[in-house]
Structure formats: structure tokens, C-alpha cells
Amino acid sequence: MSFLSYLISGISLGSVYAIIALGYTMVYGIAKMLNFAHGDVIMVGGFVTFTCVSGMGLPPVVAVLLAVIVCTALGMVIEGVAYRPLRNAASPLAVLITAIGVSYLLQNLALLIYGANTKSFTSVIKVPALKLAGGALVITGETLVTICSGILIMICLTLFIKKTKTGQAMLAVSEDKGAAQLMGINVNRTISITFAIGSALAAIAGVLLCSAYPSLTPYTGAMPGIKAFVAAVFGGIGSIPGAFIGGIFLGILEIFGKAYISSQMADAIVFAVLIVVLVVKPTGILGKNIQEKV
Amino acid sequence: MALLEVKDIQVYYGMIQALKGVSFEVNEGEVIALIGANGAGKTTTLHTVTGLLRSKSGQIMFDGQDITKIPPHKIVTMGMAHVPEGRRVFSNMTVLQNLKMGAFTRTDKDEIEDTIQKVYKRFPRLEERQGQTAGTLSGGEQQMLAMGRALMSKPRIILMDEPSMGLSPIFVNEIFDIIKEVSESGTTVLLVEQNAKKALSIADRAYVLETGKIILDGDADDLLNDESVQKAYLGE
Numbered sequence: 001m002s003f004l005s006y007l008i009s010g011i012s013l014g015s016v017y018a019i020i021a022l023g024y025t026m027v028y029g030i031a032k033m034l035n036f037a038h039g040d041v042i043m044v045g046g047f048v049t050f051t052c053v054s055g056m057g058l059p060p061v062v063a064v065l066l067a068v069i070v071c072t073a074l075g076m077v078i079e080g081v082a083y084r085p086l087r088n089a090a091s092p093l094a095v096l097i098t099a100i101g102v103s104y105l106l107q108n109l110a111l112l113i114y115g116a117n118t119k120s121f122t123s124v125i126k127v128p129a130l131k132l133a134g135g136a137l138v139i140t141g142e143t144l145v146t147i148c149s150g151i152l153i154m155i156c157l158t159l160f161i162k163k164t165k166t167g168q169a170m171l172a173v174s175e176d177k178g179a180a181q182l183m184g185i186n187v188n189r190t191i192s193i194t195f196a197i198g199s200a201l202a203a204i205a206g207v208l209l210c211s212a213y214p215s216l217t218p219y220t221g222a223m224p225g226i227k228a229f230v231a232a233v234f235g236g237i238g239s240i241p242g243a244f245i246g247g248i249f250l251g252i253l254e255i256f257g258k259a260y261i262s263s264q265m266a267d268a269i270v271f272a273v274l275i276v277v278l279v280v281k282p283t284g285i286l287g288k289n290i291q292e293k294v
Numbered sequence: 295m296a297l298l299e300v301k302d303i304q305v306y307y308g309m310i311q312a313l314k315g316v317s318f319e320v321n322e323g324e325v326i327a328l329i330g331a332n333g334a335g336k337t338t339t340l341h342t343v344t345g346l347l348r349s350k351s352g353q354i355m356f357d358g359q360d361i362t363k364i365p366p367h368k369i370v371t372m373g374m375a376h377v378p379e380g381r382r383v384f385s386n387m388t389v390l391q392n393l394k395m396g397a398f399t400r401t402d403k404d405e406i407e408d409t410i411q412k413v414y415k416r417f418p419r420l421e422e423r424q425g426q427t428a429g430t431l432s433g434g435e436q437q438m439l440a441m442g443r444a445l446m447s448k449p450r451i452i453l454m455d456e457p458s459m460g461l462s463p464i465f466v467n468e469i470f471d472i473i474k475e476v477s478e479s480g481t482t483v484l485l486v487e488q489n490a491k492k493a494l495s496i497a498d499r500a501y502v503l504e505t506g507k508i509i510l511d512g513d514a515d516d517l518l519n520d521e522s523v524q525k526a527y528l529g530e
Contacts, residue, residue: 165398172384172395178346179382184370184399184447 005137006259007252012143012212014251015150019205020228021235021243022157023198029174029238030194031087033095037078037102039225040110041199045071045206046216047110050121060124068203075199076192078102084188103222110218123211142212149208153201154244161240166193174238227254227267230274236287245285295358297322297482298343298374298451302352305335305342312338314506315352320451325473325483327493327514329527330503336486337379339503340453343484344376345369357450371399375449379456379486381440385429389420392428392439396446406446413442416472434465441472451482458489470496490527494518502527 020042027035045067052063082102086095127141161167169190172180177187202221209224210216227250235246250270257266277284296319305313313335320326328336341347343354345366354362361369370376375396384392393413397406414421417438423431428439437457444452454473458466466489474496477483487493494500494514502510502523510523517523 168395169398171387172398175384175386176382179378179384180395181346181366182344182370182376182378182382183395183443184367186365186367 002259006255008139008143008147010252010255011248012146012251013255014231014248015146016205016209016212016224016247017228017231017250018150018244018247019153019201019208020224021232021247022153022240023201023205024229025232025235025237025240025243026157026170026194027198028232029240030170031079031083031191033083033092034099034229035078035083035195035198036096036099036225036229037106038198038202039221039223039228040103040106041071041074041202041221042206042209042224043110043216043218043221044074044106045203046121046210046220047114048203049124049207049210050119050216053122053124054119060126064124064204064207067207068200071199071203071206072196075195075202078199079192079195084191107218107222114218116217119216121210121214121216123214124207125211140212142208146208146212149204150244150247153204154240157197157240166190170194227270230271234274234277234284236284239284239286242284242286296320296355297357298484299355300339300343300352301354303339303342303349303354304351305338305347305349312506313342313349316503316506316508317352318501318508318511320482320484322450322482323477323480324498325477325485325496327490327497327500328484328486328503329488329490329493329500331527332488333505334503335506336503337455338506340376340455340484340486344374344453367399370447373448373450374453375444375447375451376453377440377444377455377457379459381433381436383428383431383436383439383443386427388425388427389431389439390424392443393420393446396443399447409446409448413445416445416475417442434461434468437461437465437469438472441469441476445476445481449481451484452476453484453486455486456488457485458487458492466492490523491518 023038024035027033048067048070049063052058052066053060082098083095086098089095123142125142125145127145129141130139130144161170169180169185172183172185173187173190181187206221228247231246231250232243234250235242253273254266254270257269261269298320300319301317302315303313304311304315316339328339330336338347342349345364349362353360356372356374384395393410397409400406419435420438420442423435428436431439457469457473461469470492473483473485485493485497494517497514499512500514500517501508
């Protein structure tokens with residue numbers, strides 16, 4: 001029974017990674033940049049929810065909604081102010097370095113406002129735990145909500161890209177910005193929307209993460225951010241189903257590593273597996289490897 | 295009034311001036327060829343007209359409207375389509391998806407299917423391969439797809455950049471036949487070509503571009519018989 005319980009925790013943690021990884025992978029696929037500040041948007045989402053619930057006593061639903069709105073706006077502002085002016089810079093490293101700068105900026109702003117002490121986050125999820133097999137297997141409300149959110153987000157995102165004009169524009173921009181412009185697609189707007197969606201997902205991930213692991217510091221987003229990045233690369237960066245599968249896999253791997261091998265070694269195991277996967281299949285599990293005809 | 299009027303555009307790549315005051319005009323219904331050697335500024339000219347590059351001075355008028363500072367995605371909506379050099383089809387999408395991308399700005403959903411059928415009629419090969427990924431098409435087929443995709447926006451003018459580049463002689467002839475057909479069906483054509491002979495044979499008028507300047511212009515037939523043009527561009 002403990003195996004099953006570990007597996008479920010793994011899927012739950014993996015769902016959080018998947019939601020973050022979706023943002024990473026979409027931004028990479030469409031804007032061709034690694035947004036290393038993505039993890040810190042998670043932290044912002046966490047702090048906004050924390051302030052609303054613990055500070056202002058707002059109902060959790062309102063708090064989550066506000067967190068999503070704030071992060072969406074934040075994502076668009078970051079893109080417009082910090083990344084867009086560098087989009088045509090001579091070196092792609094310029095925007096990468098800027099992203100690292102934005103990451104530190106967000107962490108230090110949070111440090112300035114909230115201090116370095118760990119805040120205890122009150123879970124916003126009020127779903128009762130599910131008791132199975134006569135109480136031998138307990139699935140917490142947080143776990144249930146997290147897994148369902150992951151699946152729901154994945155479905156919505158896939159439909160959005162397949163069925164809407166903006167989704168189609170995203171596909172076109174991800175393949176060829178110049179050609180997309182010639183089709184009448186507003187590339188700046190499309191990239192801005194991509195950041196908005198990615199950041200909204202980061203806010204949701206922040207709320208889910210903090211509800212399951214109820215502590216919050218200005219560095220809360222950093223490690224999950226890196227791991228979600230690993231998940232995105234693992235699944236094939238730029239691929240949406242890849243990010244999802246990568247996230248789930250990483251979550252399970254981490255929990256199993258902690259449970260069966262060593263809780264200190266879990267992260268090392270996760271990264272070691274990444275290295276092995278990349279050696280064997282450099283494009284990731286679902287990465288595109290299409291030979292283009294000239 | 296000309297449909298497209300380009301007045302004294304100057305374009306720089308950093309410190310290097312690529313266009314040193316280019317002016318020309320395209321009247322409704324014409325086929326205009328822009329010929330010249332590699333590096334003369336032909337592609338730069340087209341990119342500036344569609345807004346992908348910005349001119350430091352001068353003016354571009356399309357259908358009486360100043361489009362010099364309008365972003366490319368809006369220019370498409372105004373009825374200008376651009377078939378870029380190297381085709382630039384969306385290689386991970388199918389032929390049909392590529393065509394639908396071409397109709398991105400259109401709001402008349404019901405009539406898009408109609409346009410697709412018209413494109414298929416002009417390019418039967420695209421219909422045969424409509425479910426195939428564009429990246430797996432041959433160069434000639436990709437060129438047809440790029441042209442079909444541009445026609446999907448129902449443009450008033452179509453700009454074509456080196457449509458014959460890298461194609462086998464059979465495909466080259468086919469592509470030029472199609473350009474003629476497109477023109478006969480009422481779309482104005484601005485054609486950039488290194489294959490000057492072919493371009494002049496279907497054009498009404500032509501401009502000769504050399505190191506960022508127009509050095510000669512006139513009726514295509516006259517230019518075909520012009521000694522300096524023959525020497526420099528027709529290899530005779």
C-alpha cells in the first residue's frame with residue numbers, strides 16, 4: 001500500500017512540475033528563450049495568495065484569482081520591459097542573462113517586502129481527503145486537486161492551441177516568426193499572450209505547491225522552477241505533451257528516490273536521470289527531430 | 295494613381311547602406327520585375343515594402359495610403375501578400391494547415407474553403423498532398439505551397455522573392471506559367487528574380503537594381519533587347 005501512496009504523491013508533485021514546465025516549454029517554443037524568472041513567478045503567486053488569505057482575510061477563491069491576475073500581468077510586463085527590447089539582440093545570451101537578472105530581482109523584491117523568514121502558508125484547498133481501502137490509503141484533498149488541475153490544464157491548453165486563432169498563431173510563430181508576420185500574425189502580441197498564459201499557470205502552480213508543502217520563502221520558486229525546466233527538457237523542450245509527461249515522470253522519480261533510496265540523494269538522482277536521457281536522446285522524449293529538406 | 299508607389303527609400307543594416315534611394319511604382323494589374331545581381335538590394339526592397347525592414351527616409355504608398363510605418367501584420371490585411379525567399383513554409387504543418395495559415399487575417403470563414411478549392415485547382419499537386427507535412431515536399435512543391443498560401447489572403451498585390459531559386463528547369467517553367475495565370479486572374483505581381491530572362495519574358499515593365507540603386511527601367515521587352523542588360527544580366 002505504501003508503494004501506491006508514494007506513486008500518488010509522485011503524480012501529485014509531478015503535476016505541479018508539469019504545470020510549471022508547460023509555461024517553460026511554451027515560452028521556449030514560441031519566443032525561443034529560456035525564461036529563468038519563470039520559477040520566481042511561482043513564488044510571487046504564492047505570496048499574493050498568502051497576503052490575501054493571511055493578511056487581508058479574503059476567501060481562498062478570491063485570493064487564487066488575484067494571484068493569477070497579478071502573475072499574468074507580471075509575466076506580460078517582464079516580457080515587454082525586459083525581453084522584448086532584446087529580441088533582436090546580436091547574441092541570444094543577452095536575453096538569457098536578463099532572465100537571470102529578473103529572477104534575482106523578483107527574489108530580492110520579495111525579500112525586501114516579506115523578509116527572509118519562512119512564512120507558513122495556510123492551504124487554500126478545502127477538499128476532504130479520500131480514504132481508500134478502509135483507511136489504509138489516504139489521498140489528501142491537496143493531492144486530488146493538484147492532479148485534477150494538472151489534467152484539466154493540459155486538456156484546456158491542447159484545445160486552446162488546436163482550436164483557437166491565437167493558438168494557431170502560436171504554432172506559426174514557434175516555427176518561423178518572419179513567415180508568421182507575413183501571414184498577418186502580430187508576433188509581439190502572440191509572444192505577450194504566451195507569457196501571460198505561462199505566468200498564469202505559474203501562479204496556479206505556486207498555490208498548489210504551497211498548499212501541499214505549506215512553507216513560503218522568497219526562494220520557494222527557484223528549485224521547483226529548475227526542476228520543471230529539467231522536466232521540460234526531459235520531455236522535449238517546446239513540446240506541450242512532452243512537458244506534461246516530463247513533469248509527471250520527474251515527480252514520481254523524486255518521490256520514489258526519497259522513499260526508497262535516500263531523501264538527501266533524491267535531487268541528485270533526478271538530475272542524473274536527466275543526464276542519462278539527454279545522452280541517449282538529446283531532443284528529449286517527445287522532442288522534434290525533423291530533418292528539414294532544403 | 296499607382297497601386298504601389300515606392301519613393302526614395304533608404305535602408306541600412308547597421309552602418310551599411312543597402313538601399314540608396316530606391317523609387318518605383320506598380321500599377322494595378324501589372325507584372326513588374328525587379329532584377330539585379332546578388333546583393334543588389336532586391337530582397338531588401340521587398341522586405342521594406344512589406345514592413346519587415348524600416349526605411350530611414352522616403353515613403354511607401356499602397357492604394358493611396360502611407361504604409362511606411364505600418365507593421366507587417368497590418369499590411370497583410372490591407373491586401374498585400376509576400377512570398378518570401380526560400381519559401382518559408384511551416385514545415386511541421388501539413389499542406390492544408392499551411393494554406394489555412396495564409397487565410398489568418400480573413401474573417402469570412404465560410405468562403406475560406408472556397409479559396410482553398412481555387413488554390414487546389416491552380417496547384418493540383420497541393421491537393422494530392424494536402425495531408426502531408428510541408429517539410430517533406432520537394433523544393434518546387436514547397437514553392438507552390440508558398441504561393442498558394444499567399445493567395446489564400448486574396449491579395450490585391452503579391453510580392454514574390456526569387457520564386458525560381460533552386461528549382462529544376464521543369465519546375466521553373468511551371469512556376470512562371472503560374473505567375474502569369476495569377477496575374478491574368480487579376481492580381482498585381484511584383485517579382486524579384488535573378489533569372490532575368492524568365493522574369494522579363496512575363497513582366498510588363500522592369501526595374502534594374504544595382505548596389506542599392508535603380509539604374510535602369512522600362513518596358514520588359516525593351517530591356518530584353520537592351521545591350522547592356524543582355525551583357526550584364528542575360529549572359530549573352
